[in-house]
Amino acid sequence: MEERKYLTTWKRYMPVIRLHLKKSLTEDQQFKLNITDFESAGDRGKSGYTFNINMENGKVTNNISGSAVARDLFEAIKGDDAVKAMLLDKNVKISVGKSFVLSIKTTHLSTYR
Template identity: 80%
Template sequence: MEQRTYLATWKKYIPVIRLHLKKSITEDQSFKLNITDFESAGDRGKSGYTFNIQMENGKVTNNISGSAVARDLYEALKADDAIKALLQDKAIKISVGKTFMFTIKTTHLSTYR
């Protein structure tokens, strides 16, 4: 079993992420993460903590296997029932950049696919 270094850190952010996910339906959302939360969980060094997760209907559509930070965030999102419900019928892109800005962009999936 691989180590879930950042899972506890992400779980602290789940209430905030849930709120921003709800708001992202009408406009893109972003908020600043606390860098020390992540540095105390694990040292990413030069590789940093930046990542993108693209999801459709709650399933990841891009490759996040190289990012422990992204994998652990996805685990935390899947464990929250309210968030799982918010992810349905939507395409969502979550990204974290070098400045630790957490961004959520949500689009509704077309029923004609």
């Protein structure tokens, strides 16, 4: 397991992520990440920085073990109490595509499961 080279970068983004997560309750959110922040942390080369994290009630429901960038983002999320509180009773999908835009989609979990 490699060291958490993107964790510091994600922690710097947490205030922005927190704001967009709050706004994502009413509409999907997107914002552009600065690719040089991530390139200086570690070179992903051809594999790039794209990933999806699906969370339900603050727990990851898909496999992110292959992406250090995604794992470190989730680590930063777990360390932020305000964000953790926002994730309760919600389904959240966070993704980064090839254009280096972070997207957040949030839906409320149904109480009728």
